[in-house]
Amino acid sequence: MRISIILAALALGGCSSVGGGGFGYGGYSLVRAKEVRVGDKTLAVTPPREWNRIAASLFVDISAVEDWTQNGPYLDSLSFVTGLKDGKTLVRQRSRDDRQVPKFRSGMTAPEIAAMIETLFRVRGGTVDFKTLSLAPRPFLGANGFQYDFEHLDSDEVRRQGRAVGVVIEGRLYLVLLDAARSHYYSTLLPDFEAVVASARRV
Amino acid sequence: MRRLGIALLAGVALAGCVQTRQYADVEFAPPQGQYKLLVMRPDVAVGSVTTGGMVEPRADWTEMARARMIEAIRAQQAGRGGDIRILERRDSLPGVSAESIAELERLHYAVGSSIALHKYSGAYLPTKRGKGLDWTLGADAVALGRQSGYDYALFLHAEDSFASGGRVALQVLGIAGCFVGFCAPTMAGDGQLAYASLVDLRTGEVVWFNVVQAGSQVAGIKMGDIRTEAGAAQLVDRLLERMKPGRNVRRRQDQVQ
Secondary structure, three states, rough: OOOHHHHHHHOOHHHOOOOOOOOOOOOEEOOOOOOEEEEEEEEOOOOOOOOOEEOOOOOOOOEEEEEOOOOOOOEEEEEEEEEOOOOOOOOOOOOOOOOOOOOOOOOOOHHHHHHHHHHHOOOHHEEEEEEEHHHHHHHOOEEEEEEEEEEEEEEEOOOOEEEEEEEEEOOEEEEEEEEEEEHHHHHHHHHHHHHHHHHEEEE | HHHHOOOOOOOOOOOOEEEEEEEEEOOOOOOOOOOEEEOOEEEEEEEEEOOOOEEEOOOOHHHHHHHHHHHHHHHHHHOOOEEEEOOOOOOOOOOOOHHHHHHHHHHHHHHHHHHHHHHHHHOHHHHHHHOOOOOOOOHHHHHHHHHHHHOOEEEEEEEEEEHHHHHHHHHHHHHOOOOOOOOOOOOOOOOOEEEEEEEEEEEEEEEEEEEEEEEEEOOOOOOOOOOOOOHHHHHHHEEEEEOOOOOHHHHHHHHHO
């Protein structure tokens, strides 16, 4: 609901807090334009320019996933999945949670991984409409990986587009995923995404 | 993917006060003279704070408030010399489809939310430090400028809420309770939040942004009512009246003086 989102985003606790800072939902740190290790540090990438790393949340994130953004998560995010093990999910979830996201299985094929990503968006991302644009083989990290292109409409009525490049190596999932507002932000950030994917290496 | 994990807190205590803060692109100079300004249909939401403290949207109040806001913007801009047009409906601009206006409004909502989150709430982005305001609506805004012939687009978002009778009664009861040992005097009452952003349609950049927040912790005490002529005029005045130039423009002005 709009009212609560904006009010919450502003997090106005009284007179002193407009622009006073102090309370956000998390901190951001600078990622420089040089080789950097991401996620559980088993993957190294070299971004072509500076990015903002989103601080991991204890309640949502897992150590194998790291997220970056240029303009804030409403507009774009670049995610890294590094060596996700069999039986693990892309976000933290409790067995009691109502709507479960699927677990990664080391024997998953590319369409199954694509379906896992789609379910994550539908269950946790407020996505109301999700469309696969293409799914094709693509080498990644020196192995036979895949490229998954998709588009989705979210509950805030913004259309977003995404591309994921991934591979399963030794039963573990490695993935880089760009998700951004379709208008302007996706096409502007795609060259960065491609450069990051091209630079990725396991360490 | 991280957006999936954004868990925003909904409970916000509003103190009884009015505050504004604006940001501008470092090279922003407030439009003067013969500028052409397109005012997008104000995005307004007015609701009632129920006894339990939730905001319940009211369509009749929202329509009333939007009409008053449009009148107030027209009056406020009248003396400024610009050529302005207020879009009361999405399909009222010749040559531009209602769908492309709607798409731009939605993108602006995401951009406005990002500015609110990353400039006002403390979740600063390190790559944008020292850059004034660094957000854009991109090629879609430039296309709107080309199709319509306007230089700037002004987007407005306003939300207002008023305590219901039940909530006021509960508060009276809470204060009365202080005399008998059960004391609950403060509860969030009415709240007003608005922001405006000016987009340069030649570049697509958001060049100026302002937020006004007014709230009262005492149910029943209003901090302006945008359903009335005076309240809407007051809010528009707070939002738009004193546009400050960007940092570099201010520096150059200081050097001249």
